[in-house]
Amino acid sequence: MSLDFAILGFLSYHPSTGYDLKKMFDVSVRHFWPADQSQIYRTLARLTEQGYVEMEKVAQEDRPDRKVYHITQPGLAALVNWLGGPPAMDEPRSAPLVQVFFAGKLSDEEVLAKFEGFAAMMRAILAQYDQVPAQIGPYQQEVASPREHFFWMLTLENGIANMRANLAWAESVIERIKNGQVPQA
Amino acid sequence: MSLDFAILGFLSYHPSTGYDLKKMFDVSVRHFWPADQSQIYRTLARLTEQGYVEMEKVAQEDRPDRKVYHITQPGLAALVNWLGGPPAMDEPRSAPLVQVFFAGKLSDEEVLAKFEGFAAMMRAILAQYDQVPAQIGPYQQEVASPREHFFWMLTLENGIANMRANLAWAESVIERIKNGQVPQA
DNA sequence: CTCCTATATATGTTATATCCTATATTGTAT
DNA sequence: ATACAATATAGGATATAACATATATAGGAG
Structure with missing residues (x-):
């Protein structure tokens, strides 16, 4: 669940591709929420189904098309709702x-x-x-x-x-x- | 993985049933390794397949049979090996x-x-x-x-x-x- | 008399996460 | 010349976990 909101959080800064998101994760929230590359792509797919993000294909010469995701109004609402909601609790595992x-x-x-x-x-x-x-x-x-x-x-x-x-x-x-x-x- | 060793650890004290284990978990390691009841029973089944524990049925009047698990020699070896091995590292999630x-x-x-x-x-x-x-x-x-x-x-x-x-x-x-x-x- | 708690085990479903692999191309380093 | 890192996406397999529910009975509280 937190992965969803972390992705929405980053997309609230500006639109990004899965690849961009992975890089941002790895230098920032990785220390308390590591994310696998494949997980990011799968979550992006799910968030699209839920209407929280939308995707635009940007063609590139030579390389695979970039799929640039941006957050939607419902997505932003869900994010702010979670952020402002009750303190997230998590079961610690050590x-x-x-x-x-x-x-x-x-x-x-x-x-x-x-x-x-x-x-x-x-x-x-x-x-x-x-x-x-x-x-x-x-x-x-x-x-x-x-x-x-x-x-x-x-x-x-x-x-x-x-x-x-x-x-x-x-x-x-x-x-x-x-x-x-x-x-x- | 740690759940396996936690169960082996408790069984190294004395033989127990899944039900007993759940109670021990809940008053001790729960604070850093919570375990679901169904997860304990499934893990016990897997450890049995692996030969790390063995089970004896103890018939009871009125109540379901107790399945008392005890640790085997290979199980104890695996436990000590893990305990003495490299420090366990875990990806923190917060x-x-x-x-x-x-x-x-x-x-x-x-x-x-x-x-x-x-x-x-x-x-x-x-x-x-x-x-x-x-x-x-x-x-x-x-x-x-x-x-x-x-x-x-x-x-x-x-x-x-x-x-x-x-x-x-x-x-x-x-x-x-x-x-x-x-x-x- | 009914409901809840304790004892005791187990399965089905879904969610989440990890690992490995595949595809395709460019640029850099050895 | 060859291998590796970077850019970019995605699926299959597996592991782990969470949640709900089922079975069965006894004893105590209200």
């Missing part, structure tokens, strides 16, 4: 936490390696976040007002805040393992 | 952040209401977390060593740390809205 939950099965050495792996992953993600502003820079000028940009940056702030909390947690666990504060079986 | 990303379409009043909704949700989740230790208490005695209990509590710690970071973020946004620090269109 495979890493499942590993932690049952990590008592492992030895202290294995657990230490696991948490050091987590910490490394989290640092890598924080490093990726650092590059986001530069990546969305081009789109910012082309597409967004300062107001829109502000909200884009809020999602980044949220990602950073969460990842820092996760890293601090992982580091505290590493400390406890090293200090022998983990109960033995 | 519908609320999609709403934030496109929230520039809304008025300041609507945005304020939205973030106050978020903050209320987060406080409710933190309140739920407070009750988790009491909920898993019974299982703790019956099933887990202090070592296992330690790792259970680590997942709770992680949830609390993340949710506090989220709440601080939401509150800081609310402040900025109230102080007129949000750029206008």
